[in-house]
Amino acid sequence: MFAAGEALAVESARFAAMGWMRGTSGNLSVVLGRDPLRLAVTASGLDKGELTAADVVVVDADGELVGKEQGKRPSAEAGLHARIAAVTGANAVVHLHALSAVLAGLYWPDGVELHDLEMLKGLGHDAHGETVVIPVIQNGQDMREQGDAFEEVYLPPTLRDNEVPVLIIASHGMYAWGETLTQARWHAELAEWLLRFTVETSAPR
Template identity: 65%
Template sequence: MSTLDLAGRALAAESARYEAMGWMRGTSGNLSVTLSRDPLRLAVTASGLDKGALTATDVVEVDADGQAVPGQAKAPSAEAGLHARIAGVAGAGAVVHVHAMAPVLAAEFWPDGVELRDMEMLKGFGRRAHDDLVTVPVVPNSQDMRVLGDAFEAGFRADTPALIVARHGIYVWGDDLAHARQRLECLEWLLRFRTRLYRAFEGSPQ
């Protein structure tokens, strides 16, 4: 079995898991794994498919610009270019992009970046539980992946493996799909807590 086939199996299984959580509704969201570094190649979920019903063949190999490597039958996600940019800049082994509600709400409240601190779940995101201010960057949405890639790179911090795209969704990355998922699950909880606390106190800063 080829590396791309193995990646396709893993991406299909992860996509089904996220879809069941309500984070990849309809055909939304996309996942990728890095296949090689030199040259940079990624396996990305194919465009326009139900993420709860992907198979091992519903994956596309793309280059450093997010363009499909010649000879493939399916088109990659439109956001493959940002996946490739993140993999190249951050050295990520996997990138996950979902449309969970909490990050999008958080970006509405804190469009200049979402601050998190002094919560135990931060350890699952790779940061300290105390005395460590974490600011998750927020960038405006764009249909141009070069624009989003430039915004990501401008605010990139190696110790903050996430990016919220306003009124769109969130990208989180890690060494592999499991690592990225664990970080995302922890960060989603943190953002859900932060937004609920903010709303409970009628918008008073918390």
């Protein structure tokens, strides 16, 4: 648990420095076990640039607190972290408020199309000759409904070849995931670059 907290604190500081976790916003998680599903999640209400290894809580498959963490509590969004980890098999999930993702979700609420960009290789796709769509779902406060909406855009067989480890929440931010916390960070960084490029070159004027 200490190692998970230490890793989450380091990544939180990195993202805060980028301006993607301003103040207490955003949250990160890593899977601790799968039978039953347990995740370590950054605690709610704390400055994400100043977390310590102790500033994490453990949640179950519904994002509910497991045990007592000396007054610390998980974000309400922990439930979506758990759903993403369960559905995708990811071992780490990051939720960030990069402005590029918020703008992209506003401009393209049905999904953000990306093509002919070298950075797509980092998301598991060809740099040319392939169109990739980052899915967008509407914002909401019920994480069970958010999880259902995520599954609707992620699971259809027709989209499996187009799969990306990124989800945009309209008017909110993005989630990215990976086999490790480092890979989840890479996916977030690549997606942010792709979204920023697309917003700056293709957004309606």
